[in-house]
Amino acid sequence: MTKLEMTELVLAAKFARQASWADISAAAGMSDVFVVSACLGQNALPAEAAAKVAAFLGLGNRTKDVEIALQLPPKKAQEAETVSKDPLIYRFFEITYVYGDTIKELIHEEFGDGIMSAIDFDLKIEREENPKGDRVKITMCGKFLPYNQW
Amino acid sequence: MTKLEMTELVLAAKFARQASWADISAAAGMSDVFVVSACLGQNALPAEAAAKVAAFLGLGNRTKDVEIALQLPPKKAQEAETVSKDPLIYRFFEITYVYGDTIKELIHEEFGDGIMSAIDFDLKIEREENPKGDRVKITMCGKFLPYNQW
Amino acid sequence: MTKLEMTELVLAAKFARQASWADISAAAGMSDVFVVSACLGQNALPAEAAAKVAAFLGLGNRTKDVEIALQLPPKKAQEAETVSKDPLIYRFFEITYVYGDTIKELIHEEFGDGIMSAIDFDLKIEREENPKGDRVKITMCGKFLPYNQW
Amino acid sequence: MTKLEMTELVLAAKFARQASWADISAAAGMSDVFVVSACLGQNALPAEAAAKVAAFLGLGNRTKDVEIALQLPPKKAQEAETVSKDPLIYRFFEITYVYGDTIKELIHEEFGDGIMSAIDFDLKIEREENPKGDRVKITMCGKFLPYNQW
Amino acid sequence: MTKLEMTELVLAAKFARQASWADISAAAGMSDVFVVSACLGQNALPAEAAAKVAAFLGLGNRTKDVEIALQLPPKKAQEAETVSKDPLIYRFFEITYVYGDTIKELIHEEFGDGIMSAIDFDLKIEREENPKGDRVKITMCGKFLPYNQW
Amino acid sequence: MTKLEMTELVLAAKFARQASWADISAAAGMSDVFVVSACLGQNALPAEAAAKVAAFLGLGNRTKDVEIALQLPPKKAQEAETVSKDPLIYRFFEITYVYGDTIKELIHEEFGDGIMSAIDFDLKIEREENPKGDRVKITMCGKFLPYNQW
Amino acid sequence: MTKLEMTELVLAAKFARQASWADISAAAGMSDVFVVSACLGQNALPAEAAAKVAAFLGLGNRTKDVEIALQLPPKKAQEAETVSKDPLIYRFFEITYVYGDTIKELIHEEFGDGIMSAIDFDLKIEREENPKGDRVKITMCGKFLPYNQW
Amino acid sequence: MTKLEMTELVLAAKFARQASWADISAAAGMSDVFVVSACLGQNALPAEAAAKVAAFLGLGNRTKDVEIALQLPPKKAQEAETVSKDPLIYRFFEITYVYGDTIKELIHEEFGDGIMSAIDFDLKIEREENPKGDRVKITMCGKFLPYNQW
Amino acid sequence: MTKLEMTELVLAAKFARQASWADISAAAGMSDVFVVSACLGQNALPAEAAAKVAAFLGLGNRTKDVEIALQLPPKKAQEAETVSKDPLIYRFFEITYVYGDTIKELIHEEFGDGIMSAIDFDLKIEREENPKGDRVKITMCGKFLPYNQW
Amino acid sequence: MTKLEMTELVLAAKFARQASWADISAAAGMSDVFVVSACLGQNALPAEAAAKVAAFLGLGNRTKDVEIALQLPPKKAQEAETVSKDPLIYRFFEITYVYGDTIKELIHEEFGDGIMSAIDFDLKIEREENPKGDRVKITMCGKFLPYNQW
Numbered sequence A, B, C, D, E, F, G, H, I, J: 001m002t003k004l005e006m007t008e009l010v011l012a013a014k015f016a017r018q019a020s021w022a023d024i025s026a027a028a029g030m031s032d033v034f035v036v037s038a039c040l041g042q043n044a045l046p047a048e049a050a051a052k053v054a055a056f057l058g059l060g061n062r063t064k065d066v067e068i069a070l071q072l073p074p075k076k077a078q079e080a081e082t083v084s085k086d087p088l089i090y091r092f093f094e095i096t097y098v099y100g101d102t103i104k105e106l107i108h109e110e111f112g113d114g115i116m117s118a119i120d121f122d123l124k125i126e127r128e129e130n131p132k133g134d135r136v137k138i139t140m141c142g143k144f145l146p147y148n149q150w
Helices: A002-016 A021-028 A032-039 A049-055 A060-071 A087-111 B003-016 B021-028 B032-039 B047-057 B060-071 B085-110 C005-014 C019-028 C032-039 C049-058 C060-069 C087-111 D003-016 D021-028 D030-041 D046-057 D060-071 D085-112 E002-014 E021-028 E030-041 E047-057 E060-069 E088-110 F003-017 F020-027 F032-039 F049-056 F060-071 F088-109 G003-016 G023-030 G034-038 G047-058 G060-069 G089-113 H003-017 H021-028 H032-039 H049-057 H059-069 H088-109 I003-016 I021-028 I032-039 I047-057 I061-071 I086-111 J003-016 J019-026 J033-038 J048-058 J061-071 J087-109
Strands: A114-128 A135-146 B114-128 B137-144 C116-130 C135-146 D114-129 D135-146 E116-126 E135-146 F116-128 F135-146 G114-128 G135-146 H114-128 H137-147 I114-128 I133-146 J114-128 J136-146
Touching: A002 A032, A002 A049, A002 A060, A002 D046, A021 A032, A021 A049, A021 B085, A032 A049, A032 A114, A032 B085, A032 B137, A032 H088, A032 H114, A032 H137, A049 A060, A087 A114, A087 A135, A087 B021, A087 B032, A087 B114, A114 B085, A114 B137, A114 E088, A114 J114, A114 J136, A135 B085, A135 B114, A135 H021, A135 J114, B003 B032, B003 B047, B003 B137, B003 E047, B021 B032, B021 B047, B021 H088, B032 B047, B032 B114, B047 B060, B060 F049, B085 B114, B085 B137, B085 C049, B085 I086, B114 C116, B114 C135, B114 I032, B137 C116, C005 C032, C005 C049, C005 C060, C019 D085, C019 F049, C032 C049, C032 D085, C032 I047, C049 C060, C060 F020, C087 C116, C087 C135, C087 D030, C087 D085, C087 D114, C087 D135, C087 H032, C116 D085, C116 D135, C135 D085, D003 D030, D003 D046, D003 D060, D021 D046, D030 D046, D030 D114, D030 I086, D046 D060, D085 D114, D114 E116, D114 E135, D114 J114, D135 E116, E002 E030, E002 E047, E002 E060, E021 F088, E030 E047, E030 E116, E047 E060, E047 G060, E060 J019, E088 F020, E088 F032, E088 F088, E088 F135, E088 H088, E116 F088, E116 F135, E135 F088, E135 F116, F003 F032, F003 F049, F003 F060, F020 F032, F020 F049, F032 F049, F032 F116, F049 F060, F060 J087, F088 F116, F088 F135, F116 G114, F116 G135, F135 G114, F135 I086, G003 G034, G003 G047, G003 G060, G023 G034, G023 G047, G023 H088, G034 G114, G034 H088, G034 J087, G047 G060, G089 G114, G089 G135, G089 H021, G089 H114, G089 H137, G114 H088, G114 H137, G135 H088, G135 H114, H003 H032, H003 H049, H003 H059, H021 H032, H021 H049, H032 H049, H032 H114, H049 H059, H088 H137, H114 I133, H137 I114, I003 I032, I003 I047, I003 I061, I021 I032, I021 I047, I021 J087, I032 I047, I032 I114, I032 J087, I047 I061, I061 J087, I086 I114, I086 I133, I086 J019, I086 J033, I086 J087, I086 J114, I086 J136, I114 J087, I114 J136, I133 J087, I133 J114, J003 J033, J003 J048, J019 J033, J019 J048, J033 J048, J033 J114, J048 J061, J087 J114, J087 J136
Parallel strands: none
Antiparallel strands: A114 A135, A135 B137, B114 B137, C116 C135, C135 D135, D114 D135, E116 E135, E135 F135, F116 F135, G114 G135, G135 H137, H114 H137, I114 I133, I133 J136, J114 J136
């Protein structure tokens, strides 16, 4: 079973059961961002969470295959566009275009030469209530990796 | 005075005075991310902050020109690469490639059809201490904009 | 049901019934531009309009699925070319190439640093009668969003 | 004198005189969009308007050259990016990505096979006051050109 | 019936009947270039010519559908490559690369600022006999459209 | 002297003398398209025509160098964009996108497998008077080259 | 029968009969390069050679269709990548990158302004024995086409 | 001295002395293709040939620098376009597009899995006289490199 | 049987038998990197190893076909992206971006003008134990190929 | 002083002193790869090594500036091409194209989901003597970073 087939089965079962990502993440016992990314084929779930997700979705005789597929290391971002045209996703390109050099200046000033890891990394999405209109709050947190010198 | 000349003068003065971005932001009385982005020609400072930054940097007879240039609406991201090859900046493209669809699913589940604004938006960079190696914490916060229906 | 399947069903039913977009929009009780964009999978209809469109088209046992699909937040512009080669659509790229900087200068002169929203936005297409040949009149109207300063 | 040099001289004189585009357009006696586009090297002014703009800007011994340069047919869009990264300009690409097929459907339904001319064309930018935040209103109007059949 | 299906049916019938494009154009009573472009899904035939082409090709129970499809405004150039690698087609890109600026200079010298329309336009292909080897003669003729000034 | 310098000198002299391309071509005794393309660095003039053009333009002590430069085989299309954004030039890309396959079908039907040469080739631009608005008529004529079989 | 189907049938029959390209070319009575290029859908065989190839391959009831398909003028290079990543094919891009300007200088020095035809052209591949390791010898031979002057 | 400056000096001296590439290659005592490629900064001359070329060109006080520069390993193809628009050079891309897979099939049939080296490689350009028009003959010869198996 | 079908069969059998690449390579009696690359369709196995791999995987009546397919020279890198977005693979692009010029300087200093062969080449992947976290060690070893001089 | 100016000064001094990279690395007391990459503006030297390099090169009154510039975190890979056309550098792209998926399979089999770091990373270049021709041996070693799960 490919990751693509896995994702299609998960989305179909989610739709059929009218389950939310919040429900599925709760079943997995892990964060929503990580569980969704795994269901979309971008991350690998640990065995226990994979079993819980597959069981929760009620996939019949495909349950075991989905459970295994959820645990495999994926080839990531295979379907991602170089620059997405979807307005929601494009805004993250725009933020990088406008603030990329600023972020670079400030990380180097604070930490020296190195980067924020995108591997030893987590991401959180929250609603921030605001009388002028609620806001989306996204927190990215990655280990600082200093450049090796040898 | 173009934004490019302005940025060169600011960087040269910053170097000559051994000033940090923290110093310059403190002089401006605004957040470091916003002040740095303005100094790099990606945002427009309000008049008061522009005057403070220009004065702080000690730019001699160019002070007034820089003060004005800092307030003009910039043509943003003129120098940005479509996909940056700098490892620190590239990681933000990678995060969008790997987590873009996940973020989209979760914002729509929580808010419905719409986007996180990148204009009514702020961004914060912090050090998160961690015994296994300190972490970079980046918080993005933008107003949720629902799609108009008419 | 994916948005793509939904669009195919809508177009087939429209063809079979010889319905115009004007008919479908009238059935929906919303503007033609918005209804067409939703039928093409680029916007999400409110529940009531979705029900009316699906009912109007007479889709048999697919009616309910199309009704639901019309309400889901779409991944927009998935099929759009970076630069379309269709002459009608290309002209909008050309207008942006020729008049983009002009529009930018004039919006900034009038409103300061910020943008016209493409989300809190509407668009109208009209025939303007003219003895030398009728004209197409397109009106775009979006909320001015000033850049946040923090 | 190239169009590029012409534009630089115009912008420098505009800045030195603290003139607005509204002032310059008034001096020219033509619409602001057309005059700005000509000053940015994207259109050719008629002789009379060119003379008025050059005179108004007070360009000393370059006045005549600018007056001539403003009248020449330009090589248009030479500096335009295939897809601009500036957020204000990008939104027009986004509108085309999201609404391009919708516009095509509706123009064909109303007019048959053909296009909206981008040559026999005008464009207007207005402020639309709104208690929830003023809006930018852009009106494009171009002759409908039916495809020739032979 | 999509334009793609229509084209496939036309080509299959043309092959089965061993008809030439000259035959089909004669049946349509219009020029070969226009009729071929319509059969390839790049233009829309008037009703009468569409009926004649469909009848001539002998398409059985698909005749009516093809007749209708031939009349619809197409999404043009969907399959065209940005730069074709086919040698015959590439030569037209090469001619534009080598002679594009020359054509621009001479049209502007003769007509002023404006373009040759590619919509109010016709194209003719002829054999020119020549003892050193026959030549292909292509004549393009489009209305001159002067840039609007407003 | 590079071709670029040559072109700049020619254009400056043309401007200073208020000479038209028609004047320069007449002086050269060759067609306007060929002479302009040579002046723009896209073709090589025969010695006699090169001498006449250089003499006609009155280039002082650069006359000889321009005369030589006009005769050198150029690296063609160095400055040409892959797809030009200038509306006049773009239309030729559009014509190729819309009519390329049609032209291919008809040349093969008439001549067999082969191409129209863009080397053993000439091009003519004419005004065609028309009460509904004059038309630009472009005639391309190139030797048919059959594919070698060996 | 499309050229693609033709190529698939030829390759399958070649595999089934364990025939080499040398065998097929010998049956055709033409050079291996030309015959292979025709079998891959890049050239058109003369009728006699097409009949011999189709007969030799033993294609059963598809023989006639393949025989016809082999004679049609192909749309060439439809499947070719702009720059191939296959190491064997890439080396020809590399040779053009490294030696392209050199070849241009030497052809112009020897022949004047013009090109080597890729249409009136043949190509040969040979093994050159060499004690330090055999070498591949490729000979390209095309008619010199001088640029037309008019 | 960069390779670029070296090439400019060589071309200027070649022009001033009216020397041909044949003259310069004869002075170097090596093949014209290799010497020209080295003069254009694409290969490194052995010391003796570099000294002869520099001396032959009569470069005054830059002689020694050019002699050294001619011997340095170049960064090759820095100025080469991904796909050249110059007609002479483009034909080599076209040949690769049309015949690339054919060459691959025949080299593998003759030699097995591997490539023709573009490093242990030479290239020759000759005039082939022909009553129907002389031909350009290009011979490429590179060591066959079999893929390592380990 | 295409290389793609071969790879699918191998991966399915590997999955069904829960075999590791280490198992398959051991069966082949060759290095893991080479055997995996052949199973993924990027290299050709010698006959003996191909037979062992096919037999080991237990492919039933497809065994012989897979055995043959494993030995054919592949069209390499057909599926590879120009720049992969998968984080593991991207890092090798990043290493080339950051260290490419450095590697070039040092190979030329040590060996003169030439390259490291990617054909007469082998690659090894090892785990390097390390108390601060194990490391991936990749060794590439290719014959130095000096540029031919002729 | 920008990194670019720094690199130019270092290369000029290296040339003037006829110093090798081995000499400069020895002076720095660090590995040649790291020191060269820092001199080329791709890494930041520690203070002590920067002082030694600057002193060794004998840069006169620019010594201090170069010493500082060598320590700054660079914007990496600014000048790198997306895919280099230089044959030596291109081979690393080719290796990634041909072996990228193989490396991915084997790292995941050995380590699970994660990547080889290109930051906590070192690289070594060695000559491997071989009677059939010496070989270039490149060793890359980076920390394995497992994907975070949260």
